[in-house]
Amino acid sequence: VIWNFKEAIGFSARPVLLTAPAAAFAVMVLFFAAAPLFIYPVFLMQVLCFALFACAFNLLLGYVGLLSFGHAAFFGIAGYVCGHAAKVWGLTPELAIIVGSLAAIGLGIVIGALAIRRQGIYFAMITLAFAQMVYFYCVQARFTHGEDGIQGIPRGHLFGIVDLGHMTAIYVVVLAIFLAGFLLIYRIIHSPFGQVLKAIRENEARAVSLGYAVDRYKLIAFVLSAGLSGLAGAVDTLVFQLAALTNVHWTMSGEVVLMTLVGGLGTVFGPVVGAMIVVVMQQYLAELGSWVLVAQGAVFVVCVLAFRRGVVGELGHRLHTPL
Amino acid sequence: MGAFCAWLLLTKRGIGYFPALIIAPVAIAAFGMLIERTMLRRLYQLDHLYGLLLTFGLALIIQGIFQNAYGSSGQPYQIPPVLVGVTNLGFMYLPVYRGWVVVVSAILCFGTWFAIERTRLGSTLRAATENPGLVQAFGINVPRIVTLTYGFGVGLAALAGVMAAPIYQVSPLMGADLIIVVFAVVVIGGMGSIMGSILTGFALGVIEGLTKVFYPEASNTVIFIIMAIVLLLKPTGMFGKAR
Numbered sequence: 001v002i003w004n005f006k007e008a009i010g011f012s013a014r015p016v017l018l019t020a021p022a023a024a025f026a027v028m029v030l031f032f033a034a035a036p037l038f039i040y041p042v043f044l045m046q047v048l049c050f051a052l053f054a055c056a057f058n059l060l061l062g063y064v065g066l067l068s069f070g071h072a073a074f075f076g077i078a079g080y081v082c083g084h085a086a087k088v089w090g091l092t093p094e095l096a097i098i099v100g101s102l103a104a105i106g107l108g109i110v111i112g113a114l115a116i117r118r119q120g121i122y123f124a125m126i127t128l129a130f131a132q133m134v135y136f137y138c139v140q141a142r143f144t145h146g147e148d149g150i151q152g153i154p155r156g157h158l159f160g161i162v163d164l165g166h167m168t169a170i171y172v173v174v175l176a177i178f179l180a181g182f183l184l185i186y187r188i189i190h191s192p193f194g195q196v197l198k199a200i201r202e203n204e205a206r207a208v209s210l211g212y213a214v215d216r217y218k219l220i221a222f223v224l225s226a227g228l229s230g231l232a233g234a235v236d237t238l239v240f241q242l243a244a245l246t247n248v249h250w251t252m253s254g255e256v257v258l259m260t261l262v263g264g265l266g267t268v269f270g271p272v273v274g275a276m277i278v279v280v281m282q283q284y285l286a287e288l289g290s291w292v293l294v295a296q297g298a299v300f301v302v303c304v305l306a307f308r309r310g311v312v313g314e315l316g317h318r319l320h321t322p323l
Numbered sequence: 324m325g326a327f328c329a330w331l332l333l334t335k336r337g338i339g340y341f342p343a344l345i346i347a348p349v350a351i352a353a354f355g356m357l358i359e360r361t362m363l364r365r366l367y368q369l370d371h372l373y374g375l376l377l378t379f380g381l382a383l384i385i386q387g388i389f390q391n392a393y394g395s396s397g398q399p400y401q402i403p404p405v406l407v408g409v410t411n412l413g414f415m416y417l418p419v420y421r422g423w424v425v426v427v428s429a430i431l432c433f434g435t436w437f438a439i440e441r442t443r444l445g446s447t448l449r450a451a452t453e454n455p456g457l458v459q460a461f462g463i464n465v466p467r468i469v470t471l472t473y474g475f476g477v478g479l480a481a482l483a484g485v486m487a488a489p490i491y492q493v494s495p496l497m498g499a500d501l502i503i504v505v506f507a508v509v510v511i512g513g514m515g516s517i518m519g520s521i522l523t524g525f526a527l528g529v530i531e532g533l534t535k536v537f538y539p540e541a542s543n544t545v546i547f548i549i550m551a552i553v554l555l556l557k558p559t560g561m562f563g564k565a566r
Contacts, residue, residue, distance in 0.1 A: 124375060129507045
């Protein structure tokens with residue numbers, strides 16, 4: 001297939017301003033730009049990292065219909081590699097983030113190639129099993145420091161110039177990376193490639209009969225999702241200056257599913273809202289210890305039984321516009 | 324939950340191992356059927372993934388409640404006095420309790436396989452999975468069969484939990500750690516094949532045990548490596564039928 005480049009990236013001359021998604025995007029940017037004046041910036045950066053992670057996950061579940069229960073592996077391994085690169089190899093933050101994301105992409109190619117051989121629940125089980133294998137590796141490998149994790153990772157100077165030790169500097173960088181990732185995902189979803197992904201989600205057999213190499217599309221989507229999850233994980237590591245086992249554990253995979261589900265499956269803005277809700281919930285319930293698990297489980301059950309569209313999905317349904 | 328139920332029965336009511344072996348699975352199976360009737364049933368017309376998410380949420384709730392009530396550390400469960408000790412098999416020493424577990428699980432596995440593959444009830448069940456509408460048209464109550472099957476599966480899992488209680492410690496996390504290995508077993512063995520699951524389960528247990536002896540670092544990961552190889556060579560699983 002020879003693609004027209006403009007067509008391939010979904011470029012078109014129609015006016016994009018003044019549509020509902022554009023308005024929602026403007027609200028989101030304004031919120032995150034103004035919020036650090038009122039809310040503790042580290043908390044916001046955590047929201048941003050998880051939001052990017054959830055968006056990347058949603059690319060796979062919401063638009064290809066593949067439920068991965070092992071996305072923590074990509075988030076976590078990128079964090080470890082990024083932390084190692086920044087601390088031991090002394091790389092600058094932007095290079096450390098790139099190296100971390102590349103590690104996630106590599107892992108995504110391997111796990112994705114194996115997992116897409118099965119569908120539905122099996123796909124979820126296989127991704128979970130491989131993620132668990134990555135977890136065991138991280139417990140035992142030398143460079144991850146096992147239970148301690150990699151601590152005291154330097155944030156360093158961006159491009160060797162900007163000191164990310166300053167709260168404003170790192171916040172701007174995290175926000176910029178999040179917005180770039182978000183726009184990339186938006187672009188992917190609304191490209192012809194994204195249309196094929198949705199076709200596969202709706203009716204895989206038909207997509208095959210129309211001559212699409214479905215496995216290749218699935219693998220590309222999987223690797224994109226893994227790489228963006230890795231980007232989120234690497235940034236998270238630099239923000240907290242810590243790469244730890246919790247980021248690789250299967251509970252993290254469960255959390256990202258929850259964020260996407262609460263916000264709205266297959267909506268562009270849903271994962272961002274979901275990430276915010278889940279992180280806020282964890283903050284306020286943190287002192288209650290293991291009741292957090294109960295609360296998360298209850299939210300899962302309620303969402304699945306009664307609220308399958310999620311917050312943003314429900315909103316979009318009311319307003320008759322996909323958000 | 325099976326293991327916890329047995330532990331609760333022992334410590335709170337003084338009910339021993341052998342009655343618990345019956346009571347716990349029945350109680351948990353009833354609980355499972357209740358869940359199926361009230362919640363899972365609403366999701367059948369949707370994607371299977373919602374069922375998975377719902378049960379995952381329920382598992383989180385249950386784990387959280389147990390963790391709150393009894394802490395995350397393991398609770399010891401004594402081996403019943405009859406089964407304490409070791410027998411000499413000539414070439415190795417086998418703890419009696421582990422021998423008992425092997426025998427019981429072998430009987431149960433064979434019984435399950437026999438019930439599904441060789442009895443009338445089993446053939447009805449297989450027909451109901453294949454084509455629920457047609458089976459219902461023959462006047463068979465398919466939803467009830469599904470509920471009972473679900474209960475039976477849950478009961479078996481609870482029974483395994485009771486039997487595992489004296490070997491592992493009883494902790495809220497024991498199920499979560501095991502389920503991932505169970506997934507790998509199902510993927511390797513192939514779904515819809517009881518014999519496949521049984522053979523794979525035993526074979527993987529042996530392989531994991533052997534790896535523990537010769538190369539302990541890999542004992543956690545060996546099952547997943549085998550799973551990767553099987554997926555590469557035969558994506559439907561060792562004993563699975565193509566679909």
